[in-house]
Amino acid sequence: MTLRNKRFKSSLIALALAAASSAHAASVAITNAKVHTVTDAGVLENATVVIDNGVITAINPESVAADQVIDANGKVLTPGFISSMNQIGLVEVSAVAHSRDADAKKADITFDPSVAFNPKSSLISFTRKAGITANVTAPNGGDSMFKGQTFAAKLNGEFDSVFSAKNGVLVALGSESKGSRATNLLALTHKLEDAKKALDKAAKMAAKNGKGDKDKKEPKRSEQEINALLKGEKPLLVYVDRATDILAVLELKQRFNLDLVLLGAADAPLVAKQIADAEVPVVMGALRNLPGSFDSLHVNLANAGKLDKAGVNVVLTVDGDSHNAHQLRFDAGNAVANGMDYQEALAAVTANVADAFNLDTGRIAVGKPADIVLWSADPFELSTTVEQMWIDGEQQVLESRQDKLRERYTTSSEMPRAYTK
Amino acid sequence: MKKLMPSLVMVAVSVALTGCIQSEQQDAKVTINKNPYPSTYQTLPQQTTLIKNATVLIGNGERLDNADVLFVDGKVSQVGQNLAADGATVIDGQGKWVTPGVIDVHSHYGVYPSPSVESHADGNEMTAPNTSEVWAEHSVWPQDPGFNAARAGGVTTLQILPGSANLFGGRGVTLKNVPSHTMQGMKFPDAPYGLKMACGENPKRVYGGRKEAPGTRMGNMAGYRMAWAEAAEYKRAWEKYDADYAAGKNPAAPVRDIELDTLKGVLDGEILIHNHCYKAEEMAMMVDLGKEFNYHSGTFHHAVEAYKIADMLGENGNCAAMWPDWWGFKMEAYDMVEENVAIVDAMKNSCAVVHSDSGTTIQRLNQEAAKVMYRANENGFALTEADAIRWITSNAAKSLGIEDKTGSLEQGKNADVVIWNTNPFSVYALAEQVFVDGAKVYDRFDENYQAQSDFMLGQE
Numbered sequence: 098m099t100l101r102n103k104r105f106k107s108s109l110i111a112l113a114l115a116a117a118s119s120a121h122a123a124s125v126a127i128t129n130a131k132v133h134t135v136t137d138a139g140v141l142e143n144a145t146v147v148i149d150n151g152v153i154t155a156i157n158p159e160s161v162a163a164d165q166v167i168d169a170n171g172k173v174l175t176p177g178f179i180s181s182m183n184q185i186g187l188v189e190v191s192a193v194a195h196s197r198d199a200d201a202k203k204a205d206i207t208f209d210p211s212v213a214f215n216p217k218s219s220l221i222s223f224t225r226k227a228g229i230t231a232n233v234t235a236p237n238g239g240d241s242m243f244k245g246q247t248f249a250a251k252l253n254g255e256f257d258s259v260f261s262a263k264n265g266v267l268v269a270l271g272s273e274s275k276g277s278r279a280t281n282l283l284a285l286t287h288k289l290e291d292a293k294k295a296l297d298k299a300a301k302m303a304a305k306n307g308k309g310d311k312d313k314k315e316p317k318r319s320e321q322e323i324n325a326l327l328k329g330e331k332p333l334l335v336y337v338d339r340a341t342d343i344l345a346v347l348e349l350k351q352r353f354n355l356d357l358v359l360l361g362a363a364d365a366p367l368v369a370k371q372i373a374d375a376e377v378p379v380v381m382g383a384l385r386n387l388p389g390s391f392d393s394l395h396v397n398l399a400n401a402g403k404l405d406k407a408g409v410n411v412v413l414t415v416d417g418d419s420h421n422a423h424q425l426r427f428d429a430g431n432a433v434a435n436g437m438d439y440q441e442a443l444a445a446v447t448a449n450v451a452d453a454f455n456l457d458t459g460r461i462a463v464g465k466p467a468d469i470v471l472w473s474a475d476p477f478e479l480s481t482t483v484e485q486m487w488i489d490g491e492q493q494v495l496e497s498r499q500d501k502l503r504e505r506y507t508t509s510s511e512m513p514r515a516y517t518k
Numbered sequence: 519m520k521k522l523m524p525s526l527v528m529v530a531v532s533v534a535l536t537g538c539i540q541s542e543q544q545d546a547k548v549t550i551n552k553n554p555y556p557s558t559y560q561t562l563p564q565q566t567t568l569i570k571n572a573t574v575l576i577g578n579g580e581r582l583d584n585a586d587v588l589f590v591d592g593k594v595s596q597v598g599q600n601l602a603a604d605g606a607t608v609i610d611g612q613g614k615w616v617t618p619g620v621i622d623v624h625s626h627y628g629v630y631p632s633p634s635v636e637s638h639a640d641g642n643e644m645t646a647p648n649t650s651e652v653w654a655e656h657s658v659w660p661q662d663p664g665f666n667a668a669r670a671g672g673v674t675t676l677q678i679l680p681g682s683a684n685l686f687g688g689r690g691v692t693l694k695n696v697p698s699h700t701m702q703g704m705k706f707p708d709a710p711y712g713l714k715m716a717c718g719e720n721p722k723r724v725y726g727g728r729k730e731a732p733g734t735r736m737g738n739m740a741g742y743r744m745a746w747a748e749a750a751e752y753k754r755a756w757e758k759y760d761a762d763y764a765a766g767k768n769p770a771a772p773v774r775d776i777e778l779d780t781l782k783g784v785l786d787g788e789i790l791i792h793n794h795c796y797k798a799e800e801m802a803m804m805v806d807l808g809k810e811f812n813y814h815s816g817t818f819h820h821a822v823e824a825y826k827i828a829d830m831l832g833e834n835g836n837c838a839a840m841w842p843d844w845w846g847f848k849m850e851a852y853d854m855v856e857e858n859v860a861i862v863d864a865m866k867n868s869c870a871v872v873h874s875d876s877g878t879t880i881q882r883l884n885q886e887a888a889k890v891m892y893r894a895n896e897n898g899f900a901l902t903e904a905d906a907i908r909w910i911t912s913n914a915a916k917s918l919g920i921e922d923k924t925g926s927l928e929q930g931k932n933a934d935v936v937i938w939n940t941n942p943f944s945v946y947a948l949a950e951q952v953f954v955d956g957a958k959v960y961d962r963f964d965e966n967y968q969a970q971s972d973f974m975l976g977q978e
Contacts, residue, residue, distance in 0.1 A: 189846070190846055190847070190848060190849055190852060191846065191847040191848060192719070192847060192848035192849070193848070193849060219846075220846065384878050384881075384882075385878075386667060386878075386881075387632040387663060387664055387667060387877050387878070388632045388633055388663055388973075388974065389632055389633055389634050390633050390634070390635070391633060391635075393633075394974070394977045416878075417878075418844075418846070418847050419846075420844070420845050420846035420847060421843075421844070423843070424843075427885065427889075427945055430945030430946065431882070431885075431945060433945075433946065434945060434946040434947070434948060477945055478944065478945050478946075479885060479888040479889055479892055479943060479944065479945050480888070480892045480943070480944075482892075482896060499845075499854060499855050499856060500855075500897075502825075502853055502854075502855045503825075503855040503856075503857050503861075503897060506825050506826055506855070506861065507857075507861060507897075507898065514826075
């Protein structure tokens, strides 16, 4: 267990190169890669991917012309992974109140925390090192069953990295420490019913008058959000575990033609067929296998694989603290170890996430944003590392505050550590 | 720690002297039963077992390829090539890996069990900053489904600790991970007790929030010191009583104090310290605190900043129990480095341990150790699987004071064994068979060896 001589770190070179993001990055061709497209094209061996001006411009072109050519030597290229349902960019230290912007006692359906997103949070460079190029951040909300709205950000640390705001309405249903689970379920149903009635009435009036009713007051902001759900403009994201609650929201989906996404969904395997038939994705933690409550007696490490086999689009997420989001690739590996198809597990951390939240990323295809990762080997394996990463075509720095601390305390010095920077 | 001369000898001497020395009439000697809730653990049905042609990680830093493992009468008999044994159950280990049973030094299974309903929150006696009188074993619900989940992850031994709300949280207990409907049926025979202490944010937040002491880190230190000073007095009082009684006098015994019994047990060297302590400067103070009151400061748990004082930990013989990458949930966990365990491990006389403190990651301590190994090797270390397995086996056993009984596949130790389907440092590794004292307690392919807790039985 001796320390080997330190290798010179390529990340430091990258650091020097990444001085300031230029308006137009050089075009890059990555050749001889094992490309997981996560599209119908499947896996391409010894393939070439060309990126230019932030997007993927060619896959296996007749001839390669690019400012920079990178030989992948058969290594694995995937779409960047997408973590979700955490508080990255809203929470720096969970127990430090002044570094928390995900909770708000009075939060309601209009709560849009994307304006509080901090692209300079130390979680971002750390999470990026795990092959994660984008993240769906979720507020925790407050007293209301409506917890607010999700947003998505690229993990490039730039001030303009939020690329999709207010892209999902969060609702928490299920068991209650005070009161009945029926209350929230009824409240949600009534909100949708009332809004639908008002919309139908307005449509009738408009048809009668030939155009919109000018005297009609604009609906309140909260009403506009419910209307957006009824128009299918954004998904309703529902935290729910017990099978009865899942069936109840599936019924709401059918009745009001909602774009529905289930979150957690511990009992999903009991009603997998109904979920699959309704074409509703399930966002779940792969490692959840302890019966935390009477709503989650059927959790199992095999659930992700079971749901996938039943035809459900599975999205894998890391349960718990946002600082653990970097575990996503290992969680996917554990899902595979417990019976999930490998390619489906890969989709569950890329394309399926993008589809559930209507994000334009998550696949390697011409025209897609160049959010791609070159891995040393199988991305799910513990021994694998990210070798290179591009977000919107920009090569990313793969160094975090943690690396700095390690270097400080493993570099010998006559002086106090504080002088080692 | 200088041990007292055993009082039995003193009694014998005093009896011998009564023939010639007039002594006052003595009342019955007052003694304290140190094991009032003894283990009733019985080895499960077992047989001589021979695993053939596996990759074997011994747990002492050695690795043997294409090796056989033989266990007889619940003990490791031999590890080597071309072993044979009459009447042994033979297991084909081709392509498989064998390791010692996994040990978690930090679990709250049973005291914070699933389901985590209000009436199950039994791990933190948050009623006073010093609750050395409480024993985690008295809260353990042996039907926690977590025990079975951890067994499927190769865990054969685990320490159940009280939580970290208090300066002194109470005694921990080391359990064998075998199904039982009583706590005593799981209790690891002759394992020393542990005392949970906590540094830093938790105690000062819990009690400071109530406008009680401690409200600051200096208040934490004062609380420890006052407790140890009182414990030292208590210890002296008992020693004086024992000495006077042995001299033929009839002294009044000190008033029994259950809280001080535990602290005295530490001062007597019988109870080991397990100290929730994240930060470098706090660990350095806890080491000095131990020296001030003449006890050893034991194992630092959640030691996120252990890498900053790795040399000091080695010099003082402390274990550090760490996560590979948990961080950021509070200030004292902000300075995580993924190579923490490896940096501690690289020091002379080190005792680096990977722990869970989690009902989830306890099921994958092999993967937790793997993350450290690979990240460290990417950054200048040259660790092997044989090195890394020590963090969740022999070093963990050392931390718990049971390294003479388990933690490696050396001859004569308990046959606590895991057979993995592949290299356990792969994300795809699964424990296929698990043995405790040579008895099969888990088999991935045989439902007869997949225990289910009472709570889960018959749930639709």
